[in-house]
Amino acid sequence: MILGRDDRLAARQRVAPRIHRTPVLTCDGLDRRAAARLFFKCENFQKTGSFKMRGASNALGVLCESDPPTAVATHSSGNFAAALALAARLRGLSAFIVMPRTATAAKRDAVREYGGKIIECDPTLEARETTAAEVSAREGAPLVHPHNDLPVIAGQGTATMELLDEEPDLDAVIAPVGGGGLISGTALAAHYFGRDVKVYGAEPAGADDAFRSLQAGRIVPSVDPDTIADGLLTSLGPNTFPIIQQHVEAILRVEDSDTIAAMRAVWMRMKIIIEPSSAVAVAAVLNRPDLFEGRRVGIIVSGGNVDLGRLPF
Amino acid sequence: MILGRDDRLAARQRVAPRIHRTPVLTCDGLDRRAAARLFFKCENFQKTGSFKMRGASNALGVLCESDPPTAVATHSSGNFAAALALAARLRGLSAFIVMPRTATAAKRDAVREYGGKIIECDPTLEARETTAAEVSAREGAPLVHPHNDLPVIAGQGTATMELLDEEPDLDAVIAPVGGGGLISGTALAAHYFGRDVKVYGAEPAGADDAFRSLQAGRIVPSVDPDTIADGLLTSLGPNTFPIIQQHVEAILRVEDSDTIAAMRAVWMRMKIIIEPSSAVAVAAVLNRPDLFEGRRVGIIVSGGNVDLGRLPF
Numbered sequence: 013m014i015l016g017r018d019d020r021l022a023a024r025q026r027v028a029p030r031i032h033r034t035p036v037l038t039c040d041g042l043d044r045r046a047a048a049r050l051f052f053k054c055e056n057f058q059k060t061g062s063f064k065m066r067g068a069s070n071a072l073g074v075l076c077e078s079d080p081p082t083a084v085a086t087h088s089s090g091n092f093a094a095a096l097a098l099a100a101r102l103r104g105l106s107a108f109i110v111m112p113r114t115a116t117a118a119k120r121d122a123v124r125e126y127g128g129k130i131i132e133c134d135p136t137l138e139a140r141e142t143t144a145a146e147v148s149a150r151e152g153a154p155l156v157h158p159h160n161d162l163p164v165i166a167g168q169g170t171a172t173m174e175l176l177d178e179e180p181d182l183d184a185v186i187a188p189v190g191g192g193g194l195i196s197g198t199a200l201a202a203h204y205f206g207r208d209v210k211v212y213g214a215e216p217a218g219a220d221d222a223f224r225s226l227q228a229g230r231i232v233p234s235v236d237p238d239t240i241a242d243g244l245l246t247s248l249g250p251n252t253f254p255i256i257q258q259h260v261e262a263i264l265r266v267e268d269s270d271t272i273a274a275m276r277a278v279w280m281r282m283k284i285i286i287e288p289s290s291a292v293a294v295a296a297v298l299n300r301p302d303l304f305e306g307r308r309v310g311i312i313v314s315g316g317n318v319d320l321g322r323l324p325f
Numbered sequence: 326m327i328l329g330r331d332d333r334l335a336a337r338q339r340v341a342p343r344i345h346r347t348p349v350l351t352c353d354g355l356d357r358r359a360a361a362r363l364f365f366k367c368e369n370f371q372k373t374g375s376f377k378m379r380g381a382s383n384a385l386g387v388l389c390e391s392d393p394p395t396a397v398a399t400h401s402s403g404n405f406a407a408a409l410a411l412a413a414r415l416r417g418l419s420a421f422i423v424m425p426r427t428a429t430a431a432k433r434d435a436v437r438e439y440g441g442k443i444i445e446c447d448p449t450l451e452a453r454e455t456t457a458a459e460v461s462a463r464e465g466a467p468l469v470h471p472h473n474d475l476p477v478i479a480g481q482g483t484a485t486m487e488l489l490d491e492e493p494d495l496d497a498v499i500a501p502v503g504g505g506g507l508i509s510g511t512a513l514a515a516h517y518f519g520r521d522v523k524v525y526g527a528e529p530a531g532a533d534d535a536f537r538s539l540q541a542g543r544i545v546p547s548v549d550p551d552t553i554a555d556g557l558l559t560s561l562g563p564n565t566f567p568i569i570q571q572h573v574e575a576i577l578r579v580e581d582s583d584t585i586a587a588m589r590a591v592w593m594r595m596k597i598i599i600e601p602s603s604a605v606a607v608a609a610v611l612n613r614p615d616l617f618e619g620r621r622v623g624i625i626v627s628g629g630n631v632d633l634g635r636l637p638f
Contacts, residue, residue, distance in 0.1 A: 035348070056596045276633060283369045283629035285596040316596035320589060325633050 015162070015255070017204040023166035024173050026073035027066050030102055034058055034171070036178050041281045046297055047305045051182065053175040056286050056316025060126070062243075063171050063314050064095035064158070067193055070167030071156045072099050083108060083153035087133075087144040089115040090243055091315055092158035097128025108153050110144040112136075118319055159193030160249030169197030175310050176205050184304065187312035188292045189213035189222045189263060190244035192252030198312060199259035209310075212303070213256065213263040214296035216241045216271065222248055222256065223263040240268045240324055243289035243315065264296040264303075271295050272324045285316045288324070328475070328568070330517040336479035337486050339386035340379050343415055347371055347484070349491050354594045359610055360618045364495065366488040369599050369629025373439065375556075376484050376627050377408035377471070380506060383480030384469045385412050396421060396466035400446075400457040402428040403556055404628055405471035410441025421466050423457040425449075431632055472506030473562030482510030488623050489518050497617065500625035501605045502526035502535045502576060503557035505565030511625060512572035522623075525616070526569065526576040527609035529554045529584065535561055535569065536576040553581045553637055556602035556628065577609040577616075584608050585637045598629045601637070 037052045055063035075081060083106035086096045093109045100107035107128040111120065112135035123130055133143040148155040157164065171194075172185055185206070187198045195213045202209040215222050219237035225248055233247040248256065256263075275291035277298075278284065286294075290313045297304050297311060350365045368376035388394055396419035399409045406422045413420035420441040424433065425448035436443055446456040461468040470477065484507075485498055498519070500511045508526045515522040528535050532550035538561055546560040561569065569576075588604035590611075591597065599607075603626045610617050610624060 061596060279598055279633060283374060283598040285592055285598060320592060320636070320638050323633070323636070 015200060019166050020169055020173060020201055020204055023070045023163070024170045027069040027167055027170055030069040030099065031065050032058055033174060036175060037282060037284070039282050042277065045277070046309070047301055048297065049308045050297065051175065051179050051308070051310045052282070052313050053171050053310060054284065054313050055171055056284060056290065056313050058315075060091065060094040060098050060122070061315055061317040062091035062095065063168055063194060063312065064091040065099060066170050067164035067167035067197070068092065068095040068099035068156065070170070071161055071163040072103055072105065074163040075154055076103060081152065081154050082106065083151050084156055085110070085144055085148045085151065085153040086156045086158060087111070087140040088158045090119060091317060093119065093128065094122040094126055096156060097123045097126035101127045106153070108147045108151055110140055110147060112140060116319065157249070159191030159246065160251045162251060165193050165197045165200070165251065165255070167197065168194045169201035171312055172198045172201035172310070173205055175312075176201070176209075179308065179310060180207065181308060182206060182209050182310045183307040184210045184212060185310040185312065186212040186214055186293045186297060188241070188244055188289050188314050189215045190289065191246040192222060192248040192256055194312065194314060195260060196252040196255040199255055203259050210261045211259060212296065213260050214293040215263050215265055216244055216292055217265040217267050219244050220263070220265050223265055225253060226257065226263055241271060241289040241292050243287065244292065264300060266292045266295045266299065270299060274298060276325050285318060286313050287315045287318050290314045290316075328513060332479050333482055333486060333514055333517055336383045336476070337483045340382040340480055340483055343382040343412065344378050345371055346487055349488060350595060350597070352595050355590065358590070359622070360614055361610065362621045363610065364488065364492050364621070364623045365595070365626050366484050366623060367597065367626050368484055369597060369603065369626050371628075373404065373407040373411050373435070374628055374630040375404035375408065376481055376507060376625065377404040378412060379483050380477035380480035380510070381405065381408040381412035381469065383483070384474055384476040385416055385418065387476040388467055389416060394465065394467050395419065396464050397469055398423070398457055398461045398464065398466040399469045399471060400424070400453040401471045403432060404630060406432065406441065407435040407439055409469060410436045410439035414440045419466070421460045421464055423453055423460060425453060429632065470562070472504030472559065473564045475564060478506050478510045478513070478564065478568070480510065481507045482514035484625055485511045485514035485623070486518055489514070489522075492621065492623060493520065494621060495519060495522050495623045496620040497523045497525060498623040498625065499525040499527055499606045499610060501554070501557055501602050501627050502528045503602065504559040505535065505561040505569055507625065507627060508573060509565040509568040512568055516572050523574045524572060525609065526573050527606040528576050528578055529557055529605055530578040530580050532557050533576070533578050536578055538566060539570065539576055554584060554602040554605050556600065557605065577613060579605045579608045579612065583612060587611060589638050598631060599626050600628045600631050603627045603629075
């Protein structure tokens, strides 16, 4: 396993020319509500609308440094699909994206817009993995896992490295937890580049596999998750789980009603569009003054891809 | 009339410590659609969510330089109401805000949140003006007109001054037209501080009193305006009309369907919340490649105050 400080620095150098350096925003109104100083790292403004562009760019950078492929493959129903498609196009590679046939039209359109080739499969994890393996073998396209690959994890952490450059004195950083790629990258970045920064994960109460996995001391997969935060349905992987065990202070669970209220508050107060998965982290901070009151808290706003025809308010 | 270059500079100095210097954003996707380079001056991120904070701050600054009042008054059903309330509070003044009893709960709440005192009146222009004059006399509170006062106009122009600092080589600037305070201030700022910048106004086709006024050569008031752009219902005033006549290249009319599509495009592409009145200006640029193709175009994004419960998509 490659989990060192140097790998973070290499990742940052690799992705910098291929991504946006996103802004860090503040909001007096939300600071008052949280009784804390909040720093929003706005990955909703990232290319393809989410932090996933960082991990995809780093993974392709690593692949191209040794024996450059002509194509890559992944399976994803969401933001990673679009991110890998664009990251591949920027390097002149083809991208084969295995998507469940239940994926929304908006998600497919995004992949197509960035030049990705969609392969449909049944909406089960097994079908996704089998189909992706087949496509990978047939096309000679290395498989990039959306959240468990170490270069993906390192790429996701670059958001926190940038945040700490601007705000080196953070007391805490919080990020949403789905498959764990973002929180793992965040935790390693905070560990190597922060000054005693506590890292928290925020998870929907209806998809709390990370919380339960930490309690059990082993990966407890997500079964029938039920949450509005559609980016956080997946389970931890063998690479992300031990990083979380070692470097994450706690996983904070959030009810969907609090997520919706936090999403609304950010839209109205900050005039920026964040997706429900990002609002989970904001809600966690608002819910827990015992942890965050009086602190300087970085919030990784993971993305801004919403379906305007199906808003929760 | 005080319409000189020095008044712009004084306004800028007056408002700078009391407002946000808002960011100028760009968007490759919208640039491609417009076949132009667009620079979005984001007054949706301004205090109180709109550019109106600039004009209110400058007007109060001018008042306080001579014989400081203890209170001020205005009539407004929208963004100026909240802006004057906050600008007054920041100077320790009371603010009496005459609002039609049809004003939405969200608009009232904003005024109250900033400490403004609401006086209700019938929803006619005559009732608003009469009530405001009464309140002003009774409370010894100078009346600040939402768009016709010269210091208000100068204040609104400071957005364009900031924009030109960052992008001195703009070919054009466009702003929405309601009562004309923003477009007048924009036009004077571009005249004094731009390098041959053409200024355009964007107006809903269903509230095109500025277009018709320019054609007629006299102020043609707005009668029964019908548009989703609820910030652009008012008519030009005696101060704004001549400035527009002299300094604005053309008024571009936009159908509501194009406004809604442009609003949706900005929300989805840029992940920022803009109100319909701002989307009118974006739509005007997208509609008129004959004017804007290949140009560097500044767009004044006037505000981001929307009712999330009543979105047009």
